[in-house]
Amino acid sequence: MGPQAEHRRTRPSRRALIRAGSVGLGALTLDALLAARAADGTGRRRSVISIFLSGGLAQHETFDPKPDAPVEVRGEFAAIPTRTPGLVIGEHLPFLAARSDRWALCRSLTHRSNDHSAAHHIMLTGRSDLPPGFDPNGPKKSDWPAIAALANRVLPPQGVLPAAVVLPEKLIHRTGRTIPGQFAGLLGPGGDPWFLECSPFNARTYGAYPEYLFHHHDGPATEASLAFRPLSLALADPLGGGRLLDRVALRDGLDRQRAALAAGGEAASFDRFRGMATALLLDPAVGGAFDITRADPRLVERYGANAFGWSLLLAARLVEAGVALVQVNLGNNETWDTHESAWSNLRRFLLPPLDRALATLLDDLGERGLLDDTLVVMAGEFGRSPRISTIPHAREAGRDHWGRVQSVFLAGGGVRGGTVVGRSDRLGGEPDADGQRPEDLAATIYTALGIAPGTVWHDESGRPFPLVDGRPIPGLGI
Secondary structure (H helix, E strand, C coil): CCHHHHHHCCCCCHHHHHHHHCCCHHHCCHHHHHHHHHHHCCCCCCEEEEEEECCCCCCCCCCCCCCCCCHHHHCCCCEEECCCCCCEEECCCHHHHCCHHHEEEEEEECCCCCCHHHHHHHHHHCCCCCCCCCCCCCCCCCCCCCHHHHHHHHCCCECCECCEEEECCCCECCCCCECCCCCCHHHCCCCCCEEECCCCCCCCCEEECCCEEEECCCEECCCCCCCCCCCCEEECCCCCCCEECCHHHHHHCHHHHHHHHHCCCHHHHCCHHHHHHHHHHCCHHHHHHHCHHHCCHHHHHHHCCCHHHHHHHHHHHHHHHCCCEEEEECCCCCCCCCCCCHHHHHHHHHHHHHHHHHHHHHHHHHHCCCHHHEEEEEEECCEECCCCECCCCCCCCECCEECCCEEEEEECCCCCCCCEECEECCCCCCEEECCECHHHHHHHHHHHCCCCCCCEEECCCCCEEECCCCCCCCCCCC
């Protein structure tokens, strides 16, 4: 086992953190954090990187091609062989095809909704039933908690780091509608995961800026104002308001907070989120450690110098530093909603940066000794319709929303590479064997995190709820 893998398996005590950081939590660098874990020698849980493709990934063009189906079903892309005999995927995923021994597929995940908001809520919470009073136009306190929120509640933080982080942005529609299902819901104020706001919300364009910026209807786009900002953390306000904790406000109170820590007050002197934000945001050494725009240029080039690459590189750094669950929202404003110009947009703007960044993530985690302990999961809110359609005024055809079946990508965390669980029918529109539910995917994630199946959570009034009503997807090796 390499030194980086050994670092990741341990968690630091306060004493080890102070020894490594030299001036307390405020001066804790990533290297010091890893060294503190090695010095402390206590156990470390496994991790999950959950990649969410808002808008709905087209299974026919990616992980479940139907080369023998009629043209109105199979679409424009060819199927290519992978490293696994008999397993084919879409032609615009060549890097992943060459690494199929490291990943598996579930081709039979199904739920009943074709609505973006409802399907987001279903997939992000791992519950097929919508909560009473569900509002597709925005989150409510009566929503089911997101998987990331529950992980953050159930799992303890790792030193100054939270258990769950969501990046690079919240899921917000171009109309300004905040997508429900991302937040704490019934867990109550302060239960949200950390939102690491690295990307500016941009209502005009889509994709992985700056290299792969586009508009669904108009094609290529440029936007000079877009910038990746890894240090702007939007944290839940435990008092219930919710706000952006900016660096200036936190810096003003840094001396007082450090003094409280030095006096032994620790988190009792200020809430957990604010203390973590202080350590992560205000010390330049910490900022440098988590600012992946300053990472080794060769590594950035491998991931891709774009929002997809930066986001997955940052996810790998957070997992290495001790975050248990990192959810990565790849693509703002329902980017993967390929109603029109589907093949042009997938070929030119969406699949190339995804293929490159995801393949590099697997390589990077493997090289650092982290892949065996890190489950990588990728899905959207639903798949795409088996038959091609054209919406009014569209330049080219595409596919509609389709909750009945989608493909889920899984790698690492003990997953047996080259495995395919489930099967869609000959048109790629329904599960034909081993149908799996969102609850089963959620159970797979919780199991990978080491959370016991019988775990319960409580809402604000103290009512108990089972963590999940599913079982891990069988046959993966997890």
